[in-house]
Amino acid sequence: QKEVEQNSGPLSVPEGAIASLNCTYSDRVSQSFFWYRQYSGKSPELIMSIYSNGDKEDGRFTAQLNKASQYVSLLIRDSQPSDSATYLCAVNLDNYGQNFVFGPGTRLSVLP
Amino acid sequence: NAGVMQNPRHLVRRRGQEARLRCSPMKGHSHVYWYRQLPEEGLKFMVYLQKENIIDESGMPKERFSAEFPKEGPSILRIQQVVRGDSAAYFCASSPVTDAYGYTFGSGTRLTVV
Numbered sequence: 001q002k003e004v005e006q007n008s009g010p011l012s013v014p015e016g017a018i019a020s021l022n023c024t025y026s027d028r029v030s031q032s033f034f035w036y037r038q039y040s041g042k043s044p045e046l047i048m049s050i051y052s053n054g055d056k057e058d059g060r061f062t063a064q065l066n067k068a069s070q071y072v073s074l075l076i077r078d079s080q081p082s083d084s085a086t087y088l089c090a091v092n093l094d095n096y097g098q099n100f101v102f103g104p105g106t107r108l109s110v111l112p
Numbered sequence: 113n114a115g116v117m118q119n120p121r122h123l124v125r126r127r128g129q130e131a132r133l134r135c136s137p138m139k140g141h142s143h144v145y146w147y148r149q150l151p152e153e154g155l156k157f158m159v160y161l162q163k164e165n166i167i168d169e170s171g172m173p174k175e176r177f178s179a180e181f182p183k184e185g186p187s188i189l190r191i192q193q194v195v196r197g198d199s200a201a202y203f204c205a206s207s208p209v210t211d212a213y214g215y216t217f218g219s220g221t222r223l224t225v226v
Contacts, residue, residue: 032214034214042219043203043217043218043219043220044155044203044217045217046214049213049214088154088155090214099145099157099168100145100157100214100215101157102147102154102156102157103154104153104154105154
């Protein structure tokens, strides 16, 4: 059974702090990794993708990937109350099928 | 350039009725995926389709659930003889033909079985 694991939270951080979200996966052959943000009652929204080891930055978001350790993380700098949502880690098991396995999500709460 | 369109947004069915959920992919996308999200749970893959073909249905329950993506028209997820446990949010996503892009989800259909 291929698995993607995340801390369920809730993770609470004060406004302006760095929020760190972690994700581990079990399948060593996974090639593509994604972070989605989901507000309550809404659909998931793609915010970051990462395919190679290292860091990828996009505005206040930084995704980090370490394939040897099988983890991917998302850092949110200068957290805002509007960042309060559930963050879903998704792993693409193989590039052909594009069958994504989602983690259970981490609920982030940014306190003003 | 419309995104992935799902309808209806909300659907209420009595136990034993049929539910039909529709999904129109983004323009130029020929791959469609259906996911289910139970209350307080993560997204679970159900089925992956291309036009007129089911590519991967490993996440579909063996009974009562079916999906299609005809040559013309939207993709349809059909649930026959619904039960209360089918109450969930059903999301559709689409992607282009090539490469493993993260795909875009529609707004979802929230099915409630009473």
